Amino acid sequence: MNELLQLGIAEIMESLRAREFSAEELTRAYLERIGETEARVHAYLSVLEDEAIGAARDADQKIGAGDDDSPLLGVPVAVKDLLCMKGTRTTCASRFLENFEAPYDATAVARLKDAGAVILGKLNMDEFAMGSSCEQSAFGPTHNPWNLKTIPGGSSGGSAAAVAARSCVVSLGSDTGGSIRQPAACCGVVGMKPTYGRISRYGLIAFASSLDQIGPFAKNVRDAAVLLGAVSGHDPRDSTSADEPVPDYTQNLEAGVRGLRIGIPEEYFIEGMDPEVDAAVQKAIAVFKEQGAEILEISLPHTEYALPVYYILAPAEASSNLARYDGVRYGVRKEGDSTFGSLFGMYAASRENGFGDEVKRRIMLGTYALSSGYYDAFYTKAQRVRTLISQDFKTAFDSVDVVLSATAPTPAFEIGERLDDPISMYLSDILTIPCNLAGLPGISQPCGFTSRGLPIGLQLVGKPFAEKTILQAAAAFESATAHHEALPPL
Amino acid sequence: MAYETVIGLEVHAQLNTESKIFCASSAAFGGGPNEHTCTVDLGLPGVLPVLNRQVIEYTLRLGLAVGAEIAPVCRFARKHYFYPDLPKGYQISQYEEPICVGGSVHFVTRDGRDVSINLTRIHMEEDAGKLIHGDELGDPNHSYSDLNRAGVPLLEIVSEPELRNPEDAESYMRKLRTLVRYLGVSDGNMQEGSLRCDANISLRPQGSEKFGEKVEIKNMNSFRHLRRALEYEEKRQREILDAGGVIEQETRLWDESGGVTRGMRSKEYAHDYRYFPDPDLVPLTVNAEWLDEVRAQLPELPDAKSRRFQEEFGLPRYDAEVLTAEKELAAYFDQVVEAAGKERAKAASNWVMGDVLRLLNERKIAIEECPVTPERLARMLSLIDDGTISGKIAKSVFDEMAESGGDPEVIVEEKGLRQITDTSAIESVAEDVIASNPEEVEAYRGGRTKLMGFFVGQAMKATGGKANPKALQEILREKLGS
Structure with missing residues (x-):
């Protein structure tokens, strides 16, 4: 592998400024890498070769002119294909939007561009971010670079696999119930879901608005911190984006964990958890202890309700968010049977043809949960329990700074293994969902490998807007271990 | 049997803000098809609504003017239905937590009665676009959607069912128009659709407490049509009840040219709108300072x-x-x-x-x-x-x-219109009039004093209307009396 592909953001920036190589050379190295790996991995839905070369040349010009302060200047990145990017196809991995060309940039994409990043392309995902395996993509699954027969996790499977395969430096994904952290765990990379509201959702094609959050993937904690800083901050176009100052996440990253209080929730060590995952997490706990962290047993008593609550609220919001895909203005339009009039026939046929099974399943679940007569029993009750789950964390954070657990109960499973069993698929997110329901920041980082060589993820969850605390803790673990240095056998 | 009519109105007032309720597109009436649109009101994937502060201010003005209770925290909700003029597949409205609750509208009827009608609520919502059918433009087998109006801010003003006759309903509606125009929040133009109204009407036996089955009437585009539609419906329902029939709960359209209401859809096909709080918009907080500020600026x-x-x-x-x-x-x-x-x-x-x-x-x-x-x-x-x-x-x-x-x-x-107040000039005119109308003078002196008008008229004619009428009358009376 070209050694340029191993460099982190800081090293890239330093080398570019020192003229050791140009942004264009670096970008070409990545485009070449994409050419080598894509046939096997299929992380990308579209590769923006011309745009990337153009952006790289712009970066080179800026560097030549000494205008080189932008935090991602000349850095090749890629974004999940649910972030709108002007003039490019944004498909959400759905047939419905197969030919949808976004006429505007998502705020996160605009911020990447402002930061000088070179956007290589758009990454695969489960359709409309609904799935935990990337198998629900209408354009074929992404394969896990560590074992091509297994899933890369999901829904941001392409974002995780591309970083693991070194076919981009860093990437953006989105996390509604674990869609960043679980694939990060499956692919042995760092993935972070920031606090709800940290990064603007404007231009992120919505799955479940009250849960969706954009976040970074990287091969190390520092790169994740740089990317997070570049795209965070208040956006007047998103009423739910937080008006909180954005700290320099890379500053003091090596502060260590001495005195940090880490809570281990008993409810997160569930029956059915893979013993190798359990063992790796226990080892990680020991590492933190050695580093001077204080380990405390805690309880998050409403954890068992998180999954059912999520599978009411997320589909309810999805059924509403996806109502705009009606075939009238963009996307798939099919003439249908006119039993209920030609208009409703068109709606039905367009949605029938445009959406995949999992999307339809969730639209039906959500429509049911919001129906008159069922609304209170489902939606209202789920909202109440959501409050209790948030309250669990609030109470826990009175005595601890960080909550530690496995990211997913099992390592990546085989492609096809759970496709016919939605419930077992949903269980992949059992440890990540509570963090979304509570709106908290969470990070997943590699903490070991199974005997079959599949990565295992460690999850750290922090208080609202305490991204820095969990980044520091993750950096401390990373510096004491070497899991993040391993390369997939591609 | 004697019946009492029960009417409640749901009025939609289009706010005359510059931009739409959730985006920066122009909210102006007209414009070429889809000229006043942007990524947000077109409902493109990924866009988000941001509430226009002006809309809240306008709503607060009306809320304060009618004495409504202003909720310190209110929320927006999504109302779902599929139609090509509704780009997101839902309308952003308010449901369980509206901004204004209560309040009342007062008016004086033509015959001088004071009427005060309580309001249930006032809430904010976005308008839908409109469909243009092919027989008006383009291919007759197609319909076209113009989304200029989609996202224009509306207030829905819901009255309690306290109106008792069609004339009062019209007066109530006129008063609402007066109010929104005073407050400068809407132009209140019914023909252009910036003031629209749906009416619920039912009849119940005089003295009964229980409401009768109600009918909703839509499509009344002027004050006159509102009253005519209600009068028609009142009569239609009375005839059904008198004949021993029952009123079916339904929505009826006012047919302006035919002067009748026609059944549209019955409630069994009523939509399930699946309302829920819009997660893209944070709850709206209105604090006391803001209210005071708006109150201070009320006209x-x-x-x-x-x-x-x-x-x-x-x-x-x-x-x-x-x-x-x-x-x-x-x-x-x-x-x-x-x-x-x-x-x-x-x-x-x-x-x-x-x-x-x-x-x-x-x-x-x-x-x-x-x-x-x-x-x-x-x-x-x-x-x-x-x-x-x-x-x-x-x-x-x-x-x-x-x-x-x-x-x-x-x-x-x-124009030489100055009044002649010079008594000698008036006296000479009066003498001329008396001299040239001896018969009338005689009749007058014989008791037909009504003829005074005749003499005044003649004198006025002679002076081109410029004689001071008071002085003229006095002089005439004096001279005729002698």
């Missing part, structure tokens, strides 16, 4: 103005209500009185309600465009009072002012 409201006109100017209630129905008319009147003095308020009212309104009607102009300025009208009133011109001559002075826009004093001089 004098029509009821207060009407009271002031009655109390300070001694106007009859009817005059006060007519003059305050439009803020601009009331302002005009206020300026006339300001210039002419309170003692001339009733005279001013007569002129404004009479000649000024007639002039506006004839020329189809707004009061702001009236060629007779309040100052000139006031000066004309002074000319009448100081005897320079008579009330009758004043009519021609007014018409001349309307025509040329000149000053009344100049018109009087140029």
Whole structure:
């Protein structure tokens, strides 16, 4: 592998400024890498070769002119294909939007561009971010670079696999119930879901608005911190984006964990958890202890309700968010049977043809949960329990700074293994969902490998807007271990 | 059987903000198809709504004006249905937590009754676009959607079912129009659809507490049609009930040309709108300071103005209500009185309600465009009072002012309209009239005193209407009496 592909953001920036190589050379190295790996991995839905070369040349010009302060200047990145990017196809991995060309940039994409990043392309995902395996993509699954027969996790499977395969430096994904952290765990990379509201959702094609959050993937904690800083901050176009100052996440990253209080929730060590995952997490706990962290047993008593609550609220919001895909203005339009009039026939046929099974399943679940007569029993009750789950964390954070657990109960499973069993698929997110329901920041980082060589993820969850605390803790673990240095056998 | 009619109105008022409720697109009426649209109101993937602060301010104005309770925290909700004029597949509205609860609207009926109707709520929502069908444009087998109106801010104003007849419903609606126009939040134009109304109407036996089955009527595009539709429906329901039938709960459309309501859809096919709080919009908080700020900027409201006109100017209630129905008319009147003095308020009212309104009607102009300025009208009133011109001559002075826009004093001089107050001149005219009408003089002296009008008329004719009528009458009476 070209050694340029191993460099982190800081090293890239330093080398570019020192003229050791140009942004264009670096970008070409990545485009070449994409050419080598894509046939096997299929992380990308579209590769923006011309745009990337153009952006790289712009970066080179800026560097030549000494205008080189932008935090991602000349850095090749890629974004999940649910972030709108002007003039490019944004498909959400759905047939419905197969030919949808976004006429505007998502705020996160605009911020990447402002930061000088070179956007290589758009990454695969489960359709409309609904799935935990990337198998629900209408354009074929992404394969896990560590074992091509297994899933890369999901829904941001392409974002995780591309970083693991070194076919981009860093990437953006989105996390509604674990869609960043679980694939990060499956692919042995760092993935972070920031606090709800940290990064603007404007231009992120919505799955479940009250849960969706954009976040970074990287091969190390520092790169994740740089990317997070570049795209965070208040956006007047998103009423739910937080008006909180954005700290320099890379500053003091090596502060260590001495005195940090880490809570281990008993409810997160569930029956059915893979013993190798359990063992790796226990080892990680020991590492933190050695580093001077204080380990405390805690309880998050409403954890068992998180999954059912999520599978009411997320589909309810999805059924509403996806109502705009009606075939009238963009996307798939099919003439249908006119039993209920030609208009409703068109709606039905367009949605029938445009959406995949999992999307339809969730639209039906959500429509049911919001129906008159069922609304209170489902939606209202789920909202109440959501409050209790948030309250669990609030109470826990009175005595601890960080909550530690496995990211997913099992390592990546085989492609096809759970496709016919939605419930077992949903269980992949059992440890990540509570963090979304509570709106908290969470990070997943590699903490070991199974005997079959599949990565295992460690999850750290922090208080609202305490991204820095969990980044520091993750950096401390990373510096004491070497899991993040391993390369997939591609 | 004697029935009592029960009517409740749901009024939609389009707010005249510059931009739409959740994006920066123009909210102006008209424009080429889809010219006033952007990524947000087109409902493109990934876009988010951001609430327009002006919409909240306008809503607070109306809420305070009707004495509603303003919720310290309110929320937006999504109302779902599929239709090509609704780009997101849901309308952003308010449901369980509206911004205004309660309040009331007061009006005076033509026969002078004071009526006060309680409001259930006022809430904010976005308008939908409109469909243009192919027979109007393009391919007759297609329909076209124009989303210029999609996202234009609306207030939904819901009354309690307290209206008891179609005429009151019309008066209520007119008063709402007056209010939104006073507050400057809507142009209240029913023809252009910036004020729309759905009515719920039912009948119940006189004295009964229980409401009858109600019917919703839509598509009434003027005050007159609102009243006609309700009158029709009242009669239709009475006939069904009298014949022993039952009223079916349904939605009916007013057919303007046929003058009838027609069934549209019955409630069994009612939509399930699947309302839930919109997660893209944070709850809206209105604090006391903000409310105070809005309250401080409220204009004098029509009821207060009407009271002031009655109390300070001694106007009859009817005059006060007519003059305050439009803020601009009331302002005009206020300026006339300001210039002419309170003692001339009733005279001013007569002129404004009479000649000024007639002039506006004839020329189809707004009061702001009236060629007779309040100052000139006031000066004309002074000319009448100081005897320079008579009330009758004043009519021609007014018409001349309307025509040329000149000053009344100049018109009087140029046209030689100055009243003849010189008694010797009047006396000689009176003598001429008496001399040339001996028969009438005799009849008058014989007791037919009504003939005084005849003599006055003859004398006026002879002076070109310029004789001071009071002096003329006195002189005639004196000379005829002898």
